[in-house]
Amino acid sequence: MHLPPIGQLPCLKYMKILGTNITKIGPEFVGFGVHKLESVEVAAFPKLECLVFSDMPNWEEWTFNETASVSVEASTPLTLKFLPCLEKLYIYGCPKLRALPLEIGQGTTRLRELHIRGANCLRVVDDIPFLSDCLSIRQCEGLERVSNLPQLRKLYLGVCPNLRNVEDLNSLELLLQTTDMQEMSSQWVPQLRDQHRHLHHEDLDVYTWRWDREKPIFMTKLSQGSFSGSLVIVDSFLFKTFIP
Numbered sequence: 001m002h003l004p005p006i007g008q009l010p011c012l013k014y015m016k017i018l019g020t021n022i023t024k025i026g027p028e029f030v031g032f033g034v035h036k037l038e039s040v041e042v043a044a045f046p047k048l049e050c051l052v053f054s055d056m057p058n059w060e061e062w063t064f065n066e067t068a069s070v071s072v073e074a075s076t077p078l079t080l081k082f083l084p085c086l087e088k089l090y091i092y093g094c095p096k097l098r099a100l101p102l103e104i105g106q107g108t109t110r111l112r113e114l115h116i117r118g119a120n121c122l123r124v125v126d127d128i129p130f131l132s133d134c135l136s137i138r139q140c141e142g143l144e145r146v147s148n149l150p151q152l153r154k155l156y157l158g159v160c161p162n163l164r165n166v167e168d169l170n171s172l173e174l175l176l177q178t179t180d181m182q183e184m185s186s187q188w189v190p191q192l193r194d195q196h197r198h199l200h201h202e203d204l205d206v207y208t209w210r211w212d213r214e215k216p217i218f219m220t221k222l223s224q225g226s227f228s229g230s231l232v233i234v235d236s237f238l239f240k241t242f243i244p
Helices: 102-106 179-185 189-200 236-242
Strands: 014-018 041-044 050-054 079-082 088-092 113-117 124-126 134-138 145-147 154-158 165-167 174-178 205-210 217-223 231-233
Touching: 154 179, 165 189, 174 179, 179 205, 189 205
Parallel strands: 014 050, 041 079, 050 088, 088 113, 113 134, 124 145, 134 154, 145 165, 154 174, 174 205
Antiparallel strands: 205 217, 217 231
């Protein structure tokens, strides 16, 4: 079973793929195929701004150009662009997905938000240099590393019990984590703080939070080496990001 080749729809801006039983998304989804092109520049999903994958229990692999073959004149270089206008990417309830495609890091120059929840086989989120606003990761039990996100400003983490390495987030301004993450994050929060102080000459904002369905989100600010003060924050973005 494959998804249809819709990557060449010129005006598509929002797409949600929900509840399919596919195991792989490959180059056939991009829609290049094997054919001769008049242009030397080809874009997959040229106008797509928001992409959502949800409730895909058997999805394991996502690639763009593993076997795609596009022919032009031999003397003409071909440029392939993937998701050049993508701003928001959501991956929810895809427990078998093993990795994000390399093109997410190489071609999505406008990517602002990446939200991942329930991707238990995903081990690494890294090398996405253009991700600029926020990364939200929840309920990803196999996640081990988050790294090399140089423009990322806000990081939200919850129920990622094996996350042992978070580094190279040079622009990070805010870390928000659930209370269950405190012991594991003690391995890498000090390094993030030191890096932030070295680069920006100020402390990194680090908060823990717990959610009570009957009350607002309760958050505590973690100061250097101890807890200091508490805040009750009601914010529409936080609700959208963390509340199922």
